[in-house]
Amino acid sequence: MERPDLYVLARFLDILYENGQPMKKTNLQMRTGLNYTRFSEYFDWMMSHGFMQKSDGDEGGLYSLSPQGIDSYHRLVAWIRETMKGMRI
Amino acid sequence: MAAASNGQKLDDVVKEAERYYNYVRTKEVSGTRLDVLVVSVVMWFSAFIVLALISLAVGGCLSFSAFTSCVSNSTPGIVLFRYLELPVIGSFVVAAGAGTVTYLVRRKRRSELGELGAVIGRMKEESVTSEDGLRLVDAMHQASLVLKKRRFDSAVEYGVGGFIIAAILGGGVASILVGVLAYFYFKEKALREYESEDRRYEDSKKELLQSL
Numbered sequence: 001m002e003r004p005d006l007y008v009l010a011r012f013l014d015i016l017y018e019n020g021q022p023m024k025k026t027n028l029q030m031r032t033g034l035n036y037t038r039f040s041e042y043f044d045w046m047m048s049h050g051f052m053q054k055s056d057g058d059e060g061g062l063y064s065l066s067p068q069g070i071d072s073y074h075r076l077v078a079w080i081r082e083t084m085k086g087m088r089i
Numbered sequence: 090m091a092a093a094s095n096g097q098k099l100d101d102v103v104k105e106a107e108r109y110y111n112y113v114r115t116k117e118v119s120g121t122r123l124d125v126l127v128v129s130v131v132m133w134f135s136a137f138i139v140l141a142l143i144s145l146a147v148g149g150c151l152s153f154s155a156f157t158s159c160v161s162n163s164t165p166g167i168v169l170f171r172y173l174e175l176p177v178i179g180s181f182v183v184a185a186g187a188g189t190v191t192y193l194v195r196r197k198r199r200s201e202l203g204e205l206g207a208v209i210g211r212m213k214e215e216s217v218t219s220e221d222g223l224r225l226v227d228a229m230h231q232a233s234l235v236l237k238k239r240r241f242d243s244a245v246e247y248g249v250g251g252f253i254i255a256a257i258l259g260g261g262v263a264s265i266l267v268g269v270l271a272y273f274y275f276k277e278k279a280l281r282e283y284e285s286e287d288r289r290y291e292d293s294k295k296e297l298l299q300s301l
Contacts, residue, residue, distance in 0.1 A: 006298055010220040018218075051301075072301040073219065077099065079297045080222040083290075084102050087109060087229050 001041050008034070008042055013051070013065070013073040022055050022062030099217040103209060106225050110205050113232045117202065120239050121195040124246070129188035131249050136183035140176035148172055195242075198235060205232045230290050237286060240279035248272025 015031045016023065023031075029039045046052045051069035054061045065073065145151045150159035150172065159168055205228035212221050252268025260267060 003298070006294060007220055007223055009298075009301065010218070010223050014218040014220055075300065076219050076297070077222065079293075080099070080219065080226055081102065083226050083293065084105055084229065087226075087233060 001045050004042060004045055008032070008038075009046075010076060012042060012046055013069065013076060016052065016063070016065040016069065017073045019064075022064040024060065024062060028063060099219065099222050102222060102225065103212045103217060106205070106229055107209050107213075109229055110202070110209055110232065113205075113236055114199075114202055116236060117195075117199050117239070120242075121192065121199070124195060124239075124242055125188045125191050127246050127249075128191045129184040132187035133180045133184035137176055137180040140179045141173055144172045144176050198238060201235050202232050204228050230287075234283065234287060237279070237283040240282065241276060244272050244274075244276035244279055247275040 011032055015028065025043070028043070029036065032039055034042065046069070050066055051072055052063050053066040054063055056062070142151065145156070148159065150156045150168070208224050208228045212225065248268045248271045251271030252264050255264035255267035
């Protein structure tokens, strides 16, 4: 994937951050609302760039934000705040 | 609720965005009223001059000597009224038309602000995620561009103002050149600011994506 959509990345980060606990891949797909193909692209991208980490669960792999992913989430939120500050009256 | 690294929530950005939206909307409305007024007045005077000249020409009273002979058997005031009555009425019609067109064009542009209002409305009812925050920032950026577009209209006003001032100072035909130069200068300035603002924002988003 050449250039991911920032909105979709934000959605992944939101869901994983808010959930707190590791999630199953199917649950993550349902929460993102993406079709399987698009979800797989973004899922693979997030894994390959180190935003997510896998842990072993009773019923298979569970996924959560890695420390890098958490840091990226915070940077995203900080960017939103800073950009809005620049647009203030 | 999405949380920032310092523990604060993103809900406060919705209030900021709403304040910004109200400010932009108020500025756009007052700017529209001013533009409609300026365009109407300028068009009234322009139309009056043109229609008056046409009326006098049709009546064969266009030149000073011809006008003198037109009024030789009557009161100049009555003659003028006869020739200028229709141009005055016509000027009001032209001014009203121009003002209406200006208002409709500006109102269409104001609808671009609607997206920001809709995003804010949605976010006030639901919890705020960072994806929502991104949409909000994008919508605010579009709203700020709407304000920047207003400066293109201001370029026309500067051009007309330059023409009028030059004409009053006795510029003659050169007044037209002054007006045209003023228009192009301010339009170019507004365009550079508009593009610079848009480019700065898009570059900032690209940097964010690369830094994640």
